[in-house]
Amino acid sequence: MKYFQKIFRFALTLSLLIAFSDVHAQSILEKLKSNSQTSQFAQALENTGVDNRINQAGPFTVFAPTNAAFDKLSVGQKSDSNLLLNHILTGMATERSLRAMSDITCLSGKTISVQNKNSTNLTIESNRISVSNIKTSNGVIHIIDGVIK
Template sequence: MDTVTRTPSPTKTILDNAAANGSFKTFGKAIERAGMGETLRGAGPFTIFAPTDAAFDKLPAGRLDNLLKPENKEELVALLNYHVVSGNTTVAAVGKWDTAKTMNGQSAPIKLNGDKVSIGDAKVTLADIASSNGVIHGIDTVNIPTKQ
């Protein structure tokens, strides 16, 4: 696989591992603003397709700041839940799927091109960061749900 795999800590939660990784600062901030931190520190298991900081940087100017405003919390929750799938699934297993049923209720298309997995418009760039309550796959684009 052409993705980078970080040494995970399976004793830490998804959010702890995301914070320790250093590539998911914006994702962590958005999760806390959305009020989803307690859930993602819970038992799970969750498979998170977490946009990296570089992925958030690709959003149109002002979009992230707007999403993080308290009055846009519902939209932020819908967007973040589009990056969460129930279960603890490795990227190899995800690559066998056609779609992933996300926690916001919508399905995101999965594509396997050679050994590279993508979900929606995003490519998996960091794979299989194991955690006590699931797994994180870093992605290079923030996927936007079709409806919120």
């Protein structure tokens, strides 16, 4: 009997720890801001008010351009909310699920292409995914090496 009580206590403690860690998971915007590769994209989301859309429960999938790619845009493009919405879609699209897709519709209404060129290279509108499946409390982030225009 004591053996089962110990197992029960262990399982309860483990489930509470898991639940507690999920409560403190970072949101999409928090992850983007804290990542040195995507901080400029996060700033643009805040400046345009697009952050209000992705601060909701979600889930959302974000294709975040690197700072190097985002730097190439003009000031006007960086403040174009439709251009920023080209990088966001409703739902959780992990790398694995993206490999089964060919076209997806973003929050801007634009349909973008997904190319699975081989077993290792996955591109979104010809932009290579450099880091995939960054989990957040309200979705997933994939870092891409370009901007979806």
